[in-house]
Amino acid sequence: MEKTGKKRLGLIGKDISYxxxxxxxxEKFNVMKIEGFSYENFDLQNIQEIASILKNxxxxxxxxxxxxxxxxxPYLDELDKTAQEIGAVNTIKFIxxxxxxxxxxxxGFKNSxxxxxNISHKNALILGTGGASKAIAYVFKTLGIAYTYVSRSAKPxxxxxxxLDKEIISSNTIIVNCSPVGTFPNVAEKPNIPYEYLGKNHVLFDLIYNPEVTAFLAEGKKKGCVVQNGYPMLVGQAEKAWEIWNS
Structure with a gap:
């Protein structure tokens, strides 16, 4: 890594040009005239490549x-209480x-x-079981909302x-897509749920933000559901990360 003379922030991920x-x-640095910082993508083919970044x-x-x-x-020295309980990290601070x-x-998710x-929203389905889904489950736990994971193969x-049938869809009026299904450029894809059982009492939340209206959310809109993409969640988590880095 070349020296830049700036405080370097960045994103660790794979295939993250988007x-x-x-x-x-x-944009934040430009609009708010914040100097001395840069933000870059660290596109890693495997997690072992993070070692040199952490030492910089x-x-x-x-x-x-x-x-x-x-x-x-395994590359971190400590986890804060929330990250420890979730078992997934999206922000790293150096102290x-x-x-x-x-x-x-x-x-980001809770605020979004x-x-x-409303009071009728008591049960949720979480589509996908990756790191992001754990944060969603944590929020539902704090809100007193019962949740069930949905994955491609049944597990205990x-x-x-x-x-997924009419009874399950009808009784779970919050459905959150934590899977990458439907992300650009595969915009025609959507999670394989029985959309015909959705109704106006459902809230559909998609962690995907590109496209703005995923096929998952479009199906919900047809049924009169409340729908929300992942953009406000991303803004919320980014601002919280900025606060943590500078505290």
Missing amino acids: SFSQGYFT PEVFGLNVTIPYKEQVL DNKRIGFNTDTY ITPLL GQLSYIE
């Missing part, structure tokens, strides 16, 4: 995205040569979904997509 974070922070004295803070939110844990992991996805909910305590 990244929200780099564009968001670069110019690196001030990092975000972590798919597929490394869980794989990064006195220590690498401390945080999870700001929880902050809470305004969409989880549902498979083929098990």
Whole structure:
């Protein structure tokens, strides 16, 4: 890594040329005239490549995205309480040569979904079981909302997509897509759920932000559901990460 003379922030991930974070922070620095910082993508083919980045004295803070939110844990010295409970990290802060992991996805998601909910929203389906889904489950736990994971193959305590029926869809009025299905450029794809059982009491939340309206959300709109993409969650988690780095 070349020296830049700046405090370097960046995103750890794989195939992340599409990244929200780099564009968001670069614009933030320009608009708010924040000098002395840069933000870049660290596109790693495997998590072992993170070692040299963590040793670089110019690196001030990092975000972590798919597929490394869980794989990064062994490279950290400490986890904050929330990240420890979730078992996934999306923000790394460097303090006195220590690498401390945080999870700001929880902050972003909670602030994004809470305004969409009412007293009838008591049960949720979480589509996908990766690192992001753990943060979503944590938020539901804090809100007192019962949740069930849905994955491609049935596991204890989880549902498979083929098990989803009218009763399950009707009784789970919050459905969150934590899978990458439907992300640009594969915009015609959508999670394999029985959309015909959705209704106006459902809230559909997609962590994907590109496209703005995924095929998953479009199906929900047809049924009168409340729908939300992942953009406000991303803004929330980014601002919380910035706060952590500078505290």
